[in-house]
Amino acid sequence: MRVQLKGDNRLGITYEVLNVLVQSGLDIRNMEVTTHFIYMDIPALRKSELEALTSVVKSVPGIHEVSAIDLLPTEQRRLQLHAVLSSLPEPVIAIDTSGNITQANEAAQAITRQTEAKLRNASLDNLLQTPLMTTLQQSAFHITETETVLGGKTYLLRAEPITSKEKADTKISGSVLIFQRPAQLGRAFSALDTRQATRGFDAILGETEIIQNIKGKALRLSKVDAPLLILGETGTGKELFARACHETSTRNRKPFLALNCAALPENLAESELFGYAPGAFTSAVKGGKPGLLELADTGTLFLDEIGELSPYLQAKLLRFLQDGIFRRVGGTKEIKVNVRVISATNRHLEDMVSTGSFREDLYYRLNVLSIILPPLRQRKGDIPLLTRHFIMRASKQVNCPPPKTSQELLSLLNNHPWPGNIRQMENALFRAVSLCEGTELTTTDIEFSNTQSLNAAPSSDVTYDNATNYKEALEAFEKDLFSSLYPQHPSSRKLAKVLAVSHTTVAEKLKKYGLT
Incomplete structure (x- = not known):
């Protein structure tokens, strides 16, 4: 039988309880002590003897309650942990610092085709296609992600150390390994x-x-x-x-x-x-x-x-x-x-x-x-609905009340050709809502994207007055060129085709001038 004793937090109270039980001839198989509580597993104790034990134990000053319990706290935590591990669909294995398996959930048992009893104390490296213990020990038993093969299947493995703190020191007692199939990720x-x-x-x-x-x-x-x-x-x-x-x-x-x-x-x-x-x-x-x-x-x-x-x-x-x-x-x-x-x-x-x-x-x-999919110009009847939707979304994003839309603005939106279709419309309305200072959007609030020809040279206000040499002037021109053309061709490959250069060159220039 397992019993719980509740009492005062007094020095020596546990020792006195043990003395009383020894004098009564009771053998204690397991005992746990926390503040105000003593838990004991006494195999020879029968339910009918609990009342007699209670009066004996209560003779110890500070013991107030004695009751029967189903499990000791450690046993309960172990069962809870086992239930959690069993519910996980991916294999989970716990090891000690020597690489010996201390626990394996049902998914790990299924993939390795071994029972937990057979897996316990087995070497982890014997289960894996590529040995892992050296890597684990070198990384303090922490691995963010690595690939391994378990039971003939490829997994992405994550390892977390099992640690305990003693004073200022953190001690590692092993690691928990979680195996995930790529599709799960x-x-x-x-x-x-x-x-x-x-x-x-x-x-x-x-x-x-x-x-x-x-x-x-x-x-x-x-x-x-x-x-x-x-x-x-x-x-x-x-x-x-x-x-x-x-x-x-x-x-x-x-x-x-x-x-x-x-x-x-x-x-x-x-x-x-x-x-x-x-x-x-x-x-x-x-x-x-x-x-x-x-x-x-x-x-x-x-x-x-x-x-x-x-x-x-x-x-x-x-x-x-x-x-x-x-x-x-x-x-x-x-x-x-x-x-x-x-x-x-x-x-x-x-x-x-x-x-x-x-x-x-x-x-x-x-x-x-x-x-x-039809372009927006073929479904203009949806423009009022889309306008309301994008204005509401933009208002939430910029944290402001949704403005009303004037009839003139709706007419303008309806008559615009929208070469960029719904994405262009959404961006135009987001800009308008972000800059709107009143309670109504009008035609003066909307700005359409630059519809410059694909191969036209960019019209620019860039100046070269501050350039001290040819290289700086060239860089100023390049930055303006890429700044103007990149929004119209938003990928290095597309822009490379327009400029007749390699996409690697374009990618380097975009990165250099902070455009990506």
């Missing part, structure tokens, strides 16, 4: 994206017939588990539709991850998409890194601006779409994942196919299903 990344309070197609505003028809078609296509190509001008909401298609698909509880194919040079885009093996290049993470395809396993991968993909990456993506298999950069192991690919572009892929700049076989692989 992908779901976590996806869950962190809280940009939309409204989910699915309800997040896409529009009452006109054209947008309602597109939403209806997209909803039907979202149920079909096949590649989807979304076409439309810049700013028409291609990513919004891609996300809605994911959220209404059978994969809606799995990761949704996105990559802008124009935002990165070829080598970085390749490692982001396919990941890289250990030692693939000098600055790589030591244990390698999974790419978006692994992180999105069983979910959806959205490839925006697919028309900007290099010929090399087009070929590598095509192979994956054919059989679902790829290799990491610098790796030899073939990895198979189950990912739905949704791609989008504002370019005419058929024209690119005819000129040889986009692979025809890849185009047909991506274009199994397709939708074309």
